[in-house]
Amino acid sequence: MSTTVSVSQPAERLPRLVWGAGLLLGSLLAIGLVVGISVGIGDMPIPLSTTYAVITNKLGWTSFELNRIHAAIVWDYRLSRSLVAAFCGAGLALAGAIMQSMLRNPLAEPYVLGISAGASTGAVLIVMLGLGAGAVSLSMGAFVGAFAAFLFVALLSNGARGGADRTILAGVAASQLFNAATSYIVTTAGNAQQARDVMFWLLGSFGGVRWPDLFLVSVVVGLGLVACLCYARVLDAFAFGDEAAASLGVNVAQTRIVLFALTAVMTATIVSMVGTIGFVGLVVPHAARFVVGPRHARLLPACAIVGAIFMVVADIASRVLIPQQSLPIGVVTALVGVPFFAVILYRLQRAS
Amino acid sequence: MSIKADNLVWKIGTKRVIDGVSFEAEPGKLLGLLGPNGSGKTSLLRLLAGLKRPHAGRVMLDGQDISSFRRRAIAQRVAFIEQHATTNANLKVIDVVKLGRFPHRTMLSGWTREDDRAVNEALERTGMSGKRDDAWQSLSGGEKQRTHVARALAQSPSELILDEPTNHLDVQHQISLLRLISSLPITSIIALHDLNHAAMYCDRLIVMQAGWIVASGTPQDVLTQRLLREVFSVDAHIETSPHHARPHIHFQR
Structure with a gap:
């Protein structure tokens, strides 16, 4: 039996590094392209070149003569919206990948810890019972609700000591509890119009987002991505379960707390900004894993990139599928996502 | 020196799963851990690997309490293989x-x-x-x-801990795995169910019952008719195998 033992030398690493950098650059260009296309689409179509010119003008690199209305639409409305969509997609996909790895469950997703249910309860409390006033406080309410749900799950699953199954059960219980609370508030205190508004908001919308939102979500998701990447190897070590990770030297309890809190902050920020957008956090990690494999140093960046592109495309679809009307983004992600997911499942089955 | 258990106690609720266990593994040798189901083998191995903290007693690595090591430092020298990972x-x-x-x-x-x-x-x-x-x-x-x-x-690792690694394997793979482990130049502690395999491959044996060590020593010393009857409730004849010079157990029908 002859086996060739390949020892990767530093010299072999350099091309791989170049490859990685090239892929990253290509992905960022792809995100830029879909964002550009997304900005062009709407009641007033704007060509890609105009979008590009507006952005470079605003950044002070160029000074093209431009239609001021075009410039205002691109800069003040559509660009921030598209970029928020990209960051939300990236954040949700990232949170989904972390959850699937930590809970060792292919059905795990960012909302498995009851965050969406908590956010809806918080939002409903604000809208229906009139605690506080205006859109800012609705987001605040959603964020507080989401975090309350997360803390509830953390307590119920006995902090960091409970295993994966216990955490999932606690999440299910929390979701049921907070959904029941939401329904209770809607049915007892609400009028029909308010209930409709809340429902629509829960299904997700990028309608109202502006630059301050972009600033917040980019900081949270950006820092989240960096922090998660620091944990890439630790997440690899969880492949064979908590005990195997511990025997490899992972501080399991601490890792669980840090990563769950990290995903909770990312998810709660996104949900409180744009509502509960489903499916991205479930499907994108599987798609990314199918392409780049299970190792997290590659998987996590891939999730962020694919998630960003997927969400921007879904946002485009939500505006063009039905003329003169925009669908809730959560509806689109599922409509676009399920067929796409079916293809992956089918191909996975054939591969094994 | 190597790995040493010093009067270990570990409880689930009020039940003492490990109840005052002390022993020392010989460096570079294969130590077999025998005992009926529920006698505390897996719990003991987890304590030795530092995955659980004992309620009393200590696990010592080269004379130092394992609880004074960081998780990573333990993993740099103690490797653990779970039952079904x-x-x-x-x-x-x-x-x-x-x-x-x-x-x-x-x-x-x-x-x-x-x-x-x-x-x-x-x-x-x-x-x-x-x-x-x-x-x-x-x-x-x-x-x-x-x-x-x-x-x-x-x-x-300088210590390798294995929890019934031969479970669910066919006999060829059981033998080849045990051969591999017994040939390793590191201190290994292995929980086993097959007494004949334990006799053939282990340098020393420890027999547990209800959280206690009831016998320890070389396979020849430990595997006696009386012990098999008292601990495992089976009747057997034990003879020295003419093929490998280790004890061989013939269970009675």
Whole structure:
């Protein structure tokens, strides 16, 4: 039996590094392209070149003569919206990948810890019972609700000591509890119009987002991505379960707390900004894993990139599928996502 | 020196699963841990690997209390192989073995030649070099266990702890795995169910019952008719095998 033992030398690493950098650059260009296309689409179509010119003008690199209305639409409305969509997609996909790895469950997703249910309860409390006033406080309410749900799950699953199954059960219980609370508030205190508004908001919308939102979500998701990447190897070590990770030297309890809190902050920020957008956090990690494999140093960046592109495309679809009307983004992600997911499942089955 | 248990006690609720266990593993030798189901073998192994903290007593590594080590420092010298560790991730053999280098790497350090050497040596030693790029899901039970042993060896341990690694393997794979483990030059502690295999491959044996050590010593000293009747409730004849000069147990029908 002859086996060739390949020892990767530093010299072999350099091309791989170049490859990685090239892929990253290509992905960022792809995100830029879909964002550009997304900005062009709407009641007033704007060509890609105009979008590009507006952005470079605003950044002070160029000074093209431009239609001021075009410039205002691109800069003040559509660009921030598209970029928020990209960051939300990236954040949700990232949170989904972390959850699937930590809970060792292919059905795990960012909302498995009851965050969406908590956010809806918080939002409903604000809208229906009139605690506080205006859109800012609705987001605040959603964020507080989401975090309350997360803390509830953390307590119920006995902090960091409970295993994966216990955490999932606690999440299910929390979701049921907070959904029941939401329904209770809607049915007892609400009028029909308010209930409709809340429902629509829960299904997700990028309608109202502006630059301050972009600033917040980019900081949270950006820092989240960096922090998660620091944990890439630790997440690899969880492949064979908590005990195997511990025997490899992972501080399991601490890792669980840090990563769950990290995903909770990312998810709660996104949900409180744009509502509960489903499916991205479930499907994108599987798609990314199918392409780049299970190792997290590659998987996590891939999730962020694919998630960003997927969400921007879904946002485009939500505006063009039905003329003169925009669908809730959560509806689109599922409509676009399920067929796409079916293809992956089918191909996975054939591969094994 | 090596690994030593000093009056260990571990409880679930008020039940004393491990009730005052003391022993010392001989460096470089294979120590077999026998006992009926529920006698505390797995719990004891977890205490030894530092995965659980004893309620009383200490586990000593080279004379130092294991609870004074950081998790990573323990993993740099003690490798642990669980009973049924599996994954649904689509990992390759080489990815699994590389996990063994985890305790030796820091967050930012790259993959070094030393890491490569340890991984290749572990694959070589376990006979898994030819399957390094095979998918975990495509491996047989025996190959999965060998991969786990390779992962453990990649940790460059001075102590290896195995919890019934031969379970669910066919006899060929049981024998080849035990042969591999007994040939390793490191201190190993292995929980086993097959008494004849334990007699053949272990240098020393410890027999547990209800959280206690009821016998310890060489296979010849430990495996007696009386012990088998009292601990395992079976009647058997024991003779020295003319083939391998170790005790051989003939169970009575």
